[in-house]
Each structure stands twice: as C-alpha cells, then as structure tokens.
Amino acid sequence: MSGHLLLLSPSANRVYAGAADALVAAELRILLGAEDPGLVQPVEVAGVDYLAVALDDLDERTSDVLGRLSAAFAVYRREGELLRPVPLVRPDRFDDDLVTIPKYPGKTNEQFTRLLTNVTLASVVRPADGVRAVLDPMCGRGTTLSTALILGHDAAGVESDLKAVEAYTAFLKTYLRRKRLKHTIDMTPVRREGKSLGRRLDLAVTPDAGGRTQNLSVFSGDTRQSAALYGKRRFDAVVTDAPYGIVHGSQPLSGKRDRSAAALLGEALGVWAGQLKVGGALGLSWNTYGLTRERLSALATEAGLRPLESGPYLEFGHRVDASIHRDVFVAVKDA
Ligand SMILES: C[S@@+](CC[C@H](N)C(=O)[O-])C[C@H]1O[C@@H](n2cnc3c(N)ncnc32)[C@H](O)[C@@H]1O
Numbered sequence: 120m121s122g123h124l125l126l127l128s129p130s131a132n133r134v135y136a137g138a139a140d141a142l143v144a145a146e147l148r149i150l151l152g153a154e155d156p157g158l159v160q161p162v163e164v165a166g167v168d169y170l171a172v173a174l175d176d177l178d179e180r181t182s183d184v185l186g187r188l189s190a191a192f193a194v195y196r197r198e199g200e201l202l203r204p205v206p207l208v209r210p211d212r213f214d215d216d217l218v219t220i221p222k223y224p225g226k227t228n229e230q231f232t233r234l235l236t237n238v239t240l241a242s243v244v245r246p247a248d249g250v251r252a253v254l255d256p257m258c259g260r261g262t263t264l265s266t267a268l269i270l271g272h273d274a275a276g277v278e279s280d281l282k283a284v285e286a287y288t289a290f291l292k293t294y295l296r297r298k299r300l301k302h303t304i305d306m307t308p309v310r311r312e313g314k315s316l317g318r319r320l321d322l323a324v325t326p327d328a329g330g331r332t333q334n335l336s337v338f339s340g341d342t343r344q345s346a347a348l349y350g351k352r353r354f355d356a357v358v359t360d361a362p363y364g365i366v367h368g369s370q371p372l373s374g375k376r377d378r379s380a381a382a383l384l385g386e387a388l389g390v391w392a393g394q395l396k397v398g399g400a401l402g403l404s405w406n407t408y409g410l411t412r413e414r415l416s417a418l419a420t421e422a423g424l425r426p427l428e429s430g431p432y433l434e435f436g437h438r439v440d441a442s443i444h445r446d447v448f449v450a451v452k453d454a
Pocket of ligand 1: 225226227228256257258259260261262263277278279280283340341342343360361362363383
C-alpha cells in the first residue's frame with residue numbers, strides 16, 4: 120500500500136448529512152487541479168473512513184492544499200499496513216475561533232464556508248499579484264469575510280441587515296481586543312449628496328507582529344447597490360451564501376418567497392460580475408429548491424460569466440434539511 124490517507128474532521132459529516140467524503144474529495148480535486156477522479160477516493164481502513172490520495176510524495180504545493188482544506192484533520196502516509204503521521208501545516212493567520220465563536224440563526228456553517236471560499240479562489244485564473252481581495256455581497260455576520268482573513272486575504276462585504284453589520288462589528292472589537300491583535304476598527308455613517316445611505320465598517324488588522332496588515336470593509340445596504348457602494352474597486356473573487364428563501368427559526372415560506380430569492384440573484388449577478396477583475400471567479404451556494412442550476416447558469420452567462428460545470432464542480436449538491444438542498448455554483452469572468 121502506498122499513497123496518503125486524509126482523516127476528515129469528525130464534525131464534517133454532521134455539516135453535510137453524511138456527504139462529507141464526496142464534498143471534500145471534490146474540493147481537493149479542484150484545489151489540486153486534478154482531472155482524474157481516481158486521485159481522491161473514499162476508503163475505509165479498520166472501520167475508519169478516510170480519503171485516499173493517490174500521491175506517494177507530497178510536494179510543497181500539495182501539502183499547502185491539504186493544510187488549506189475545509190475539513191482536514193490529519194494526514195498519514197501509507198507504508199504497507201502501517202500509517203505514518205505527516206504534519207498538516209495550516210496557512211491560517213488567525214485562530215479558527217474567529218469563525219466558530221459567533222452563533223446565530225442563519226449563520227453559514229464555517230466548514231462549508233471555507234470549502235466555498237477555497238473552491239472559488241482556486242478557480243480564479245488571473246495570476247496572483249499577492250493577496251486576493253474577496254467580496255461577500257450578502258455577508259450576514261461575516262463568516263465568509265472572517266474565513267478570507269484566516270486564509271490571509273483582504274475581505275469586503277455588503278449586507279442589507281444593519282443589525283447584522285453592527286453585531287459583526289461588536290464581535291470583532293471584542294475578539295481583537297481580547298486576542299491582543301494590533302488593529303484599528305471604525306464604524307462610520309455613509310452619506311452621499313446629503314442623504315444617509317447606512318453605515319460602513321473598516322478594519323485594518325496585523326495578526327503577526329511585523330506581518331502584513333489585512334483589510335476588511337463592510338457596507339450596510341442592498342447588494343444590488345454593491346457597485347455603487349464600492350465604486351471603482353474590483354475583486355478577485357465574489358463568494359456568497361445566497362438567501363435560502365426561508366425565514367430562520369420559523370416556518371418555511373411559500374414558493375413566492377423562494378421565487379424572490381431567484382429574482383434577487385437575477386438582478387444581482389450582473390452587478391457582482393462588474394465588480395470582478397478579469398480572470399476573477401464567482402462562487403455561490405444556493406438552495407436548488409428555489410432555482411435550478413440550469414436557470415442559475417443562464418443568469419450567470421447573461422451577466423457575462425462563464426460557468427464551470429465539469430467534473431468536481433457538479434459534485435457539491437447536498438441536503439441541509441427538508442426545505443434546503445444546497446449546491447455550489449462557480450463561474451469565471453473572462454477577458
Ligand atoms: C444565507 S445568509 C448569509 C449568512 C452569512 N454567510 C453568515 O454566515 O452570516 C444570506 C444573507 O443575505 C442577506 N440579504 C438578503 N437579501 C439581501 C439584499 N438584497 N442585499 C444585501 N443582503 C441581503 C440576508 O440578510 C442574509 O444575511
């Protein structure tokens with residue numbers, strides 16, 4: 120026996136209702152740029168589930184990918200019948216409690232958020248000119264934004280619920296002070312032509328002494344105004360978990376509301392596409408009960424994006440609960 124075995128975080132299957140192996144395998148294939156589905160396969164060894172990675176040597180890039188994955192727990196090299204532990208080096212610039220401490224209805228699971236962010240960033244085709252800028256145009260209380268910071272990127276958001284932006288700001292203030300991380304944070308009113316447009320959050324944080332300062336900003340406001348709010352600024356990636364057409368903590372709403380989630384995406388996709396740099400990628404998760412992949416793909420194409428719909432990109436569908444079947448859609452902005 121040769122190759123490597125990847126043990127997934129025990130919580131992963133709770134997030135994905137038993138589908139974690141398949142989802143993380145698809146994530147890993149996209150991050151490695153591997154066409155061959157045989158490269159990553161679920162296996163069971165002595166009653167424990169692993170992902171078998173058919174690579175005998177882990178070069179620097181592959182090790183970096185394994186450390187970045189959304190649900191990697193441990194890696195072993197297979198030596199005959201024995202498993203030798205291999206250090207898993209995470210690129211994380213902040214502790215994971217930056218995303219695990221906040222708990223609220225409607226929060227996107229943090230492992231899934233990391234998967235969505237990883238898959239989208241791996242689909243960006245422009246050369247890396249240093250750090251990536253990630254926009255979540257429906258950012259809630261910031262799970263994607265904090266994930267982008269953890270992965271070493273800059274983050275920007277828009278959220279229509281002012282209370283969510285205020286709650287995220289309050290959390291960051293307490294968290295960064297408690298962790299004694301060097302930072303400046305401000306929340307200020309936004310006014311244009313004498314009219315109040317809401318508020319904006321600005322954060323500059325330096326997680327390691329002497330390291331790079333990372334920036335985060337969030338506007339309260341409608342996502343369809345995202346381009347107006349951010350002006351000329353362009354992003355490498357747009358990553359968002361779209362509204363599911365349900366009210367959290369309440370009964371599922373009628374099909375009418377589901378259709379309105381689809382209508383919102385129809386209006387917003389063109390705005391977000393305009394905010395991407397050429398070669399940038401959009402990745403969104405959505406509830407397929409309100410909108411089919413075919414329709415979403417047509418909307419993205421109309422917005423000037425090229426949907427990625429081969430191999431592992433079609434392997435992310437999973438059940439969340441009786442009213443939500445979640446899937447991942449990725450598209451690229453070509454020249
Ligand atoms: C599925 S939640 C995202 C949650 C977020 N990822 C988190 O973990 O906090 C969708 C978010 O979209 C926001 N939203 C819905 N319609 C919007 C709009 N038109 N403009 C901006 N945000 C909107 C909702 O308020 C909600 O916070």
